[in-house]
Amino acid sequence: MSSFSQSANKIFDEVVAFYHVLDQVDQEGKNPYATDTIDYLLYQKNWIDSVQWHVEDLIREPEIEPSLALSYKRRIDALNQERTDTVERIDDYFLAKFAAVPAKSNRLNTESPAWAIDRLSILALKIYHMAIEAERVDTPIDQQARCKQKLAILLEQREDLSTAIxxxxxxxxxxxKQMKVYRQMKMYNDPQLNPVLYQKKA
Structure with a gap:
C-alpha cells in the first residue's frame, strides 16, 4: 500500500506530464478524479501550479508588450488566489479526516498538511524542468553539471519532504499532534479590504 506522499507525487507527476503534451497555458486541465476526493484536489492544485509556472516564464520575456504583461500579471494574481483556495480546501479535507481523533498531545506543527503539500507540488515542477536543463546539449558542460547537482538536491528534498508529510x-x-489551521486572509484581492479598491467606491 502506497503512502499518502507517494500517491500525491504520482498525481503531481501525472499532471506535469499531461501539461507538457501541449505546453499551453490556456489548455484545459481535464481532472480525471471524482470531485469529492482528495485526489481531485491534488490534481487541481498541481494544475494551477503548472499553469502559473509557465505564465511566470512568459511575463519575463524582455520585449513583452506592456498590455500583455499586465494581462499576465492579472492572471498570476488570479492563479495565486485559486492556489490558496485549493490549499485551504485540502486542509478542510484533513480537518474533517482527523476531527474525531482523541488528543494525546497539544503539540502543533509549524505548517498545516496542505501547505507542506503545496511545496511538494511545486517540487514536482522544479524536478521536471531541472531534469530538462541537466540534459541540454546546447549549454556549457559546467552549466549541465550545476543543473545535475541541483536536480540531485531537489530529488533529495522531495524524498525528505514526502517523509515529513x-x-x-x-x-x-x-x-x-493537533491540527490547527489559520486561513491566509489575503487582503489585496478583497474589494472591501484593499484600500486602493474600496476608496474607488467612496
Whole structure:
C-alpha cells in the first residue's frame, strides 16, 4: 500500500506530464478524479501550479508588450488566489479526516498538511524542468553539471519532504499532534479590504 506522499507525487507527476503534451497555458486541465476526493484536489492544485509556472516564464520575456504583461500579471494574481483556495480546501479535507481523533498531545506543527503539500507540488515542477536543463546539449558542460547537482538536491528534498508529510499525517492520525489551521486572509484581492479598491467606491 502506497503512502499518502507517494500517491500525491504520482498525481503531481501525472499532471506535469499531461501539461507538457501541449505546453499551453490556456489548455484545459481535464481532472480525471471524482470531485469529492482528495485526489481531485491534488490534481487541481498541481494544475494551477503548472499553469502559473509557465505564465511566470512568459511575463519575463524582455520585449513583452506592456498590455500583455499586465494581462499576465492579472492572471498570476488570479492563479495565486485559486492556489490558496485549493490549499485551504485540502486542509478542510484533513480537518474533517482527523476531527474525531482523541488528543494525546497539544503539540502543533509549524505548517498545516496542505501547505507542506503545496511545496511538494511545486517540487514536482522544479524536478521536471531541472531534469530538462541537466540534459541540454546546447549549454556549457559546467552549466549541465550545476543543473545535475541541483536536480540531485531537489530529488533529495522531495524524498525528505514526502517523509515529513507522511510522518505528520501519522502523528495527526494518532493524536500525537493537533491540527490547527489559520486561513491566509489575503487582503489585496478583497474589494472591501484593499484600500486602493474600496476608496474607488467612496
Amino acid at each position: 507522511d510522518q505528520l499525517l501519522e502523528e495527526l492520525a494518532q493524536g500525537e
